[in-house]
Amino acid sequence: MRSFLQIIKDELSLILEDKSILLTCLLAPIFYAFFVGSIYKDKDVSDxxxxxxxxxxxxxxxxxxxxxxxxxxxxxxxxxxxxxxxxxxxxxxxxxxxxxxxxxxxxxxxxxxxxxxxxxxxxxxxxxxxxxxxxxxxxxxxxxxxxxxxxxxxxxxxxxxxxxxxQPIMPVIKSVFNATNNYGDYLLPILLVLIIQQTLIIGFGQSVLHELVHYKTLSDSKINFFGFMKIMLAKSSYYVVLYASLFFLFYKVIFPYYHLDFKGSEFLHFSMSLAFILSVMVYTIFLSTFFKTAIGWTEIMAFSTYPLFLVSGYSWPIEAMPKVLQIFANLLPSTPYFTMFNKLSMQGASLINIKSEMAQLLFLLLFGYLSLYLRFRYIYKKRVIQVKSQ
Structure with a gap:
């Protein structure tokens, strides 16, 4: 089996050679941040x-x-x-x-x-x-x-x-957390986060599928679950650093460019963002084992952007959704993270205000790891049965 260092070298070569991964993970987040954000740049218009x-x-x-x-x-x-x-x-x-x-x-x-x-x-x-x-x-x-x-x-x-x-009822409107009372200030921050999420899912998923198809990792009888996770850990190291840097870039450059304030703790924000990145990557590895080609993965995940946003609870209360959708929404890492992000960015929340969402995100990280383990065991047993039947 390849060494940890060799896997890292192979992944770097893949990123530099595969234009799809390079464009998706490096250029697409910046391009779409300015492209999509330009729609909301003049958030508070007059005349x-x-x-x-x-x-x-x-x-x-x-x-x-x-x-x-x-x-x-x-x-x-x-x-x-x-x-x-x-x-x-x-x-x-x-x-x-x-x-x-x-x-x-x-x-x-x-x-x-x-x-x-x-x-x-x-x-x-x-x-x-x-x-x-x-x-x-x-x-x-x-x-x-x-x-x-x-x-x-x-x-x-x-x-x-x-x-x-x-006029028996006189409306009194007081903007508490959305001071300008417009869609742009409310919607744009989470759209920027959604760009980061989807490019990570698509780009990292392509890398995982390259590993599964090119090196036939799941078909290697010498690899156990911990060996498989060692490979995934080595492959994911670049993406963790890259997307943690993207969160930092968005917060320090993109947000100020669109005149978006961030009122919460920076340390808390980046800590939860890192947990979010890890959760998304674990779920990406799990889901990618159901695909056979990178093209199929890209097509499905590209069309999942809007549905995932709608069920995240940001644009529509989860409590108002059908029970099945409520269960599905609460299994998505984006659901607690979007809520935390909103509380931190707009409301200036502290740790005690987001502890339930933080616990849910960490639980989903653990749940994703357990699901991936069970998925690997299922594939491993299926592989053993096939070998014996031959």
């Missing part, structure tokens, strides 16, 4: 251009235009009498939305009959479209509340009681 089509030409419709324009995130570029002019600007990307006030809007609104206001949005940039949608909704809710208030006062209801009836 988003919007056109207004006023078919009512009433004092109320003009007031709505003024209120929408007063929103710091929206800039009304002009009021038009027909859709053709507004659509020309919209299709030319000169405006990102069109607000349409229908005919008889003021009349129906003041008579409490109700009237539909239409909003056309350019959803290619969902951050800006969300800001437009939110700003217009706030204006319409304010106008609706004012109309109800005037109606109640005109009905000789006392002003204080009219205020309570016009």
């Amino acid at each position: 988003i251009p919007v056109a207004m089509v006023d078919l009512d030409h009433s004092s109320l419709s003009k007031k709505i235009g003024e209120l929408v324009d007063s929103n710091q995130k929206i800039k009304v570029m002009g009021s038009y009498s027909n859709m053709e002019e507004a659509l020309f600007l919209f299709n030319g990307l000169q405006v990102q939305g069109i607000l349409i006030i229908p005919r008889e809007f003021e009349k129906k609104t003041m008579n409490l009959e109700g009237s539909t206001v239409e909003l056309i949005l350019n959803n290619t940039k969902f951050l800006t479209s969300n800001d437009i949608n939110k700003g217009v909704q706030q204006v319409m809710l304010t106008v609706a509340g004012g109309v109800r208030l005037n109606y109640l006062i005109s009905s000789r209801i006392p002003t204080e009681m009219a205020l309570e009836q016009a």
Whole structure:
């Protein structure tokens, strides 16, 4: 069996010769960090251009235009009498939305009959479209509340009681951990971590499969589990150092570039990141034993990025998922790590605040190692039976 040093030398040769592994593990994380991050670079935008089509030409419709324009995130570029002019600007990307006030809007609104206001949005940039949608909704809710208030006062209801009836529930929004209250600051950090995770899974998995196929490691009757793990340990040494360095690079360079703050302990962050890297690598070795080619591995793992993110509990609460998905989600190292990362980066959490997620991550590391051992024993017994049958 090859020595530990020889395996390390072989792995270095493989990384330098195999352009797929080299590109996936070294260049892809940096490229995608800037490529994907560029979508969210201008996370907090202002003066988003919007056109207004006023078919009512009433004092109320003009007031709505003024209120929408007063929103710091929206800039009304002009009021038009027909859709053709507004659509020309919209299709030319000169405006990102069109607000349409229908005919008889003021009349129906003041008579409490109700009237539909239409909003056309350019959803290619969902951050800006969300800001437009939110700003217009706030204006319409304010106008609706004012109309109800005037109606109640005109009905000789006392002003204080009219205020309570016009808006019985007053929303109070206080941003605690996401101070800018936008998707970019919340989503971008975890997308950067997801890039690191997926490139590690794909690149390291290709290396493991090269070992299993080229050297036929699992078919070697002289290799026991601890010999197999020695080979995997030697192969993984480069990836541990590389991805620990990538986490450091992302934290020190990429995060500041996108104006993302990291409030938690650096030591705690890097310690948990190292445990996360080891957990992902153990699971990668385990899963790669079910594949026969690096191409098949790459194809499957590349399409797993979005599903793994969705079930991690970051974008949707795990408790709201079906029971089967809850079990699956809690077996993923990314589930506790994403939660820890969010608590550390945004909330400035300390050790006591993440102890349950830390225990879960360490348990999953142990569980992955045990699963890999059982998988090796199964393959070993299957190999023995095949040898005896021959």
